[in-house]
Amino acid sequence: MITTVTANLALDVTYRLDRLTPDRVHRARSVRQRAGGKGVNVARVLRRLGYETRVVGLVGGATGEAIRADLDAAGLPHELVEIGGESRRTVALVSDDGQATLINEPGPGVADREWAELGEVVRRVGGRSAAVVFAGSLPPGVADDGYARLIARVGARGVPTVLDTSGAALRRGVAARPDVVKPNAEELAELTGAVGPREGARVLRDLGAGSAVVSLGGAGLLAVTDAGSWRAEPSRQVSGNPTGAGDAVVAALAGGLVTRAPWPDRLREAVAASAAAVAAPVAGDLDEQHYHRERGAARVRALAGQEESHGTGSHG
């Protein structure tokens, strides 16, 4: 079982419109809502890849009820901590001209007691997991070392971890020595000020991350690990919905921590899942055809230079 922890669970509400015109009244053609937040999308992809999953996170209010109900309806097992605040929604206005306009709610504040309760669930459920994924932003009111503390709890029990967040939560989080971090190139540049993703990945490893896998959008992935460094690229460009691509990469990397497959195989799997996510209409889904093609066709090449190793040797 792989556990995904999403501190900031959301209800993703998608409206279909003919066209969005500011300052006008629109009649939505359809409305669709489902549980969201990065960790939920990671869990959806993990299940498609054949793993058992457990969704862990914080929910509250009527929106929290709707999140819980959708996880049940989707058959995604969960252990959720009830909070006093109202869970956040994201609103997507998708129009026939291909535009997607997003409105993100700030999300509820989380009390210390509620965060401590989440820590207990992470310790208990994470302790009997094959890997634990921490994904998404921290909610308002949670200290920047929120993920770091959770990672430390799980890491102390020898369970491998993946961290996918940004900003201060990432900077503080890597200090707890997660096995894999997966920033995208912009998040990485913003955090490290590094001139390129490879240098940025090295900075994250110096700060404590075992391996750093940087997503480069349609150009694929860059991985810097104890075992070497690689560039992985899809065989062809896929047009579609990029929203869930990063979550699909995280799912594949978490799976790799469980299978202990060689890094080139993990990266091929990650590129395939990412391309298949872009080709699927909704975040968390995979397009089977793209997935199977890219698993065979994605290119992975080793990068020269042994200077990547930071010598601790403890990370997988």
Next chain:
Amino acid sequence: MITTVTANLALDVTYRLDRLTPDRVHRARSVRQRAGGKGVNVARVLRRLGYETRVVGLVGGATGEAIRADLDAAGLPHELVEIGGESRRTVALVSDDGQATLINEPGPGVADREWAELGEVVRRVGGRSAAVVFAGSLPPGVADDGYARLIARVGARGVPTVLDTSGAALRRGVAARPDVVKPNAEELAELTGAVGPREGARVLRDLGAGSAVVSLGGAGLLAVTDAGSWRAEPSRQVSGNPTGAGDAVVAALAGGLVTRAPWPDRLREAVAASAAAVAAPVAGDLDEQHYHRERGAARVRALAGQEESHGTGSHG
């Protein structure tokens, strides 16, 4: 007690943004949600005008729960019929440049059994009311004569009624002889094909309406009644949020059915409530200062011509 019946109750969700840019990601500065639908706004204004109210309507799902909770929090008494579908939301994106972009969900379908249950509540609660207001659109699945049947039930018990809807629901509704109908000029022109609001108002009376009060936006009201015809105008233009202006007019007209005040006084009250609603930031609120000023300052003048009377003489 004045009962307001809102078949299509809603949860009004308002996001504050810096600026809405299609195809971009936005972080909402704030989110506010409250029970909505025309009848709820009418009830809010009625309460401000000093009347006891009862909100009657259909709610369902988690959104229905949120509507119910907000009515409770607002201290608005209600008798709601639970339906199998999920209540609709309206989403308003309000930006600092003064733009308001609205997205309306289509709303849940309503089963015959659920509509019949609403009819029972309307009969029971409406029968002991001083007046009943029917406001807003009919939900999907309800026949065009939905309001007509409800009005007939209440009218049979001698309780006066106000109807504020549009299209086929209005055309069929007037046949049940509501005491007052309040279309706006566009709804009226669309329905009757009449060249002007006065002619359109006469058509509605010919179809069965006791009195027709046409809202002309910032220009005020036109009333055609058994007792004569009037134009009522605010003393000055008010800038602000016009969303709840029509609901404020309906509230004042319903109050007039209870007090039996002379029509010019009712219209002055309606113009004052409308201006005060425009000056208030949220639909259902009234700006006290504007309200009191316009009650004294609004101009009402009788229109020549006795041809308005359609001779049945039974309506107030």
